[in-house]
Amino acid sequence: MNHDAEILATQIDGIAHSLGTWIAGGIGHLKNRPESWGFAGNPTLQTLTMLHVALEGTSAKSPALLECGSGFGFVAALARELGFSVTGIEVVPEYIELSRRLFPAVRIVEDDLLTWDHFGDFDVVYYNGPFAHDQIQANFERRIETRLRPGGIILAVRKVDHTWQASGAFDLLWTDGALRWVLRKHPAVA
Template sequence: MNRTEHDQYDLQTEKSSEERDVLFGVINRFIGYFTRQTVPRTGNDTTREYPFVAMDTRQAYEQLAAARCFLMEKGLFRPGLKCIDIGCGIGNILLFAEMLEFSVFGIEKDPASLAIARGLLEPEQVDATDIWEFDRVGDFDVVYYFRPFCEKGLQVRFERWIEDQCRPGAVLIANRKMDEAIDADPRFLKIHETLPIWWKREESS
C-alpha cells in the first residue's frame, strides 16, 4: 500500500468510525427514552432485582459480534442460530442479535419492560417468564445476560445455574458476574481477552 492509498484508508476508517458514533448516539437516545418510561413503573423487587438497566451499547454489540466471529471461526455459525437474552428488558440486545443473523428469544417478567420488548419485536419472541421457571436455556447457541440480581447470593446462584444449563458448544456472554469460579471450570473456555465471553466446551474437546 503506497502513501496515497494509506491516507485514503485512514480517512475511510475515520469516516466509518464517525458514522458508527452517530448511529450509536441515536440508538442510545432511544434506549434512554424507553429506560425513563420503564424504570419508574418496574414491577421488580428492587431490594433483590434490578429494574431495566441498559447495557453499554457499543460493548453489547461488540460482545455479540465477537460471539458470532468465534462461532464462524469454528465452522459452527449459520444464520438462524438461537440467541437468548435472560432478563431482556426492553429487548434492545435482541435487536442487535437479530441484525447479526441470530434467531432471538428473550424472557422478561417485569410488565413495564415486557410491553416495550413485545412492541419492538414479535410478541412470540419475548416470553413473560421468571428466570427460575425457565428450563430451556440448553436449547440456545448463545446465552446472554446482564446481572439481573443486586443481591449477591441470588446472583451467584443464578450464574451457576445458567452455567449448568448451557449446552456444550454454546457461547455464554455473562455481564457483571459476581462469581469467578467459571475461570477455573474446565467446562468453559474464555474466548475474549477483555470481554466476559466463554465457550462451553463440547464433550469431545
C-alpha cells in the same frame, strides 16, 4: 466501527436510557421483586462487540440466542439484525408490551429467570446481571453454566461468580477486563 455506526449506537443508547428513566424510573430494583434490577443497560458498542465475538465463536449458521431479562428488547433486536434467532425472557409485563411494540419481529416470552430452566436449548445466552443480590446472581450464573450445551457461549455483563475459571469447562473468548465476559463451554463438557 465506522463513524455512522458510532453515531447510531449513541442514539440507541440515548433512547434506551430515556425509556429506562421514563418507564422504569432509572436503574433500581423492581417493585415487588427486590432481588431483581428494574432496568440496566449496556452500551450498544460493547454489546455489538460481544455479539460479534459470539458469532465468530459458534459454528451455528443462525445461532439461537436467549436474552435473560430482555427489558425493552434492544439487545434482542440488535442480535436479530446480526443473524441470531432470538428469544427474550422478561418478567415485567409492561416491558414486554413495549418491547413487542418497538420490535414486533423479536420473540419475548414472559417468564421468571429464577425458575427458567431451558438454557441448554440455546447456542448463546446473554445477560446483564439481572439480579441485585450477588448470591442470587451467582446461583443464576451457575445454572446457566451447568445447563448450557457443549460449545455454547455466554455473553455476561456484571458476572459475579468466577468459579468457571477453575472448572476448566470454559474458554475465555473476550473480556473488557472487568465487567463484560464472553465464554465458550468446551465441546467435550456435557
